[in-house]
Amino acid sequence: MLLLWLVFAIWPESFEDAFGRKKIFLNALLNGITLGALYFLVASGFTLIFGLMRNVNLAHGSLYLLGGYIGFEIAEWTGSWLFSFVVAFVAVALVGIVLQYVVFRRMEGQELRQTLVTIGISIVLADLMLWTWGGDFYQILTPEWLSGPVETFFVTAIRSSGEPVYLTYPFVRLLILLASLILGIGMWLVLGRTRIGVLIRAGVDDRDMLAASGVRIQLVFLGVFAFGAGLAGMAGVVGGTFQSLAPGEDIRFLLASLVVVIVGGMGSIPGAALGAVLIGLAEQFGSVYVPTYAVVFTFLIMVLVLAFRPQGLLSNR
């Protein structure tokens, strides 16, 4: 209720004095949600892979950055933003297949060893990417038809002449929010309604039993790993569009997905969504209202969740 009032009402002056302008608040809110959407794209692949294979893929951030760089190159080369998504998804999914087939399949069940290997891979990938693309910042240009702000229906203030002022917001961010919403619902439907979803959920619950009942579980693993990695690569293009690509971003997004997944619950897609929005909001509101302690905000959420619900908010484990 309070939130709805905060979003839709025109703030009284005394309230604006205390909390700052409504425009700032709304911007932080939308930025938080769109950042959450980006986090969701990265973290959902992470949580899917973990849920099925018990593999903490600490190279997930590297896959994100790799996807971003590939997307950048493709967008530069062909000039097509949408095409870069496709290529980044496919390329990083292939990397994921190679990783799963060459590396992780050999050490199934050895969780710690797999994790250590992913750390090694992330070190190597980070340095290879630094070698190829250098330490500069890259940004993928938003195509013409997407760039520029749009007016939303949120009223930020009333002019003295009486006409309302609407909030303007970058169109591309809203589009990405929409896209990840569709993707999230799509994943949820696939997991809940289709045969592949049944296989994956069965694998999450009891891997051995599924293998014993004649399912070629390695294929399922391969598919899920490819999809999760591809998602990270696609998220890289998204991140490269509304933020920037640089060395170090891989770690940032790895940590973001770690926290998101810890908060939301391991292996749960709705959990990843909830965690992503929470963390995105915490980060944005933190950096707007208490700039020096923005990180602490995020961290505090994690601590609280761990203290009261160690398995994560939406975990059924």
Added chain:
Amino acid sequence: MATARPAVQDRARPLDVSTRLGNWLRRIPPAAWGVGFLLLILPAFANDFILVQVFGWSLILGMIALSLMFLAGYGGMVSLVQMTVAGCAGYMLAIFGTSAIASISLGWPWWLAVLTAILIATLFGTLSGALAVRTAGIYTIMITLAIAAAFFYFTRQNYTIFNGFSGFNGVRPPVVLGVDWRQPTPFYYLTLVCAALSYAAVLYVSRSPFGLALQGTRDNPRRMAALGFNVTAHRIAAYTFASVFAAVAGILLVWLNSQISPGTAGIGPVIDVLVIAVVGGLGSPIGPFIGAIIYVVLRTFALDALVAVGLDGARFQLLIGLGFLAIVFFSPDGVLGLWERARNRWRHRQDVMRIGEETR
């Protein structure tokens, strides 16, 4: 509880101090005597750079990795927060003691500052541990990594206490008992003594009832709980113990570099400590020190070596990463495991040859 029996027997059979000491000394392998002696007389023939930047740094990193090894090897908890504990101690020393940033540093006498720093860092490690032990196994890595990252970003953003991006410089070891501990040789001995003490402490604790119970919780927490052991308390206590010498190492590290900044305990170093411990071997407390020596030698000389073979010196991380991957792939118990297997194979071959000759 079969593992705990020897310790109990030791206590049941009273020995006078000299025999016990004798027994204890006899248990030390000759190789250890050799290494210890070499380390002691090292200042006689090594130059200052080797002494401080190679051996001093290795010993310090070794202590931090030892703290990780203790938790991972005996407790089964791979904690990435140990480097952060060291960084925390370093920051506390800079804040409570003296540094070039006079507006923040409180300028307490060195011993008080050091004690406070160790205390606070240990507390920090304990609290992180208390948080991390709420979940188990693979989750521990993620949670401790998240804590380490939070500390890094926090120190980088906070200017009132941690002085933000630039951190503190001019944190120097004191002059005590007429010795300037900044000089290479005294500083080397200081790190050597600290490292030896923490090594001995880990050895001792690993054989104490507490250490054995901890290893029990690693192998089968449910059975230990059923036997009446408080598993959570043991684990948190392990964090406390490991944090103490990580904190000491952190103080030495600040003194070595005479500065501390967020990068000191950044994500890179946090991962490096894990790499060191794993490469050295998580099975024995000497492993981390071996790993640290390898790491420091690589780090110091890889640049020249890479340039010498015509590669870009900046590809150092690639080398470390590939080396780490190779170790994890082929020898999960680190260089130590590699060595042990080679020795066993050699012995086996000797046996085979002897048997072959006898039957001839």
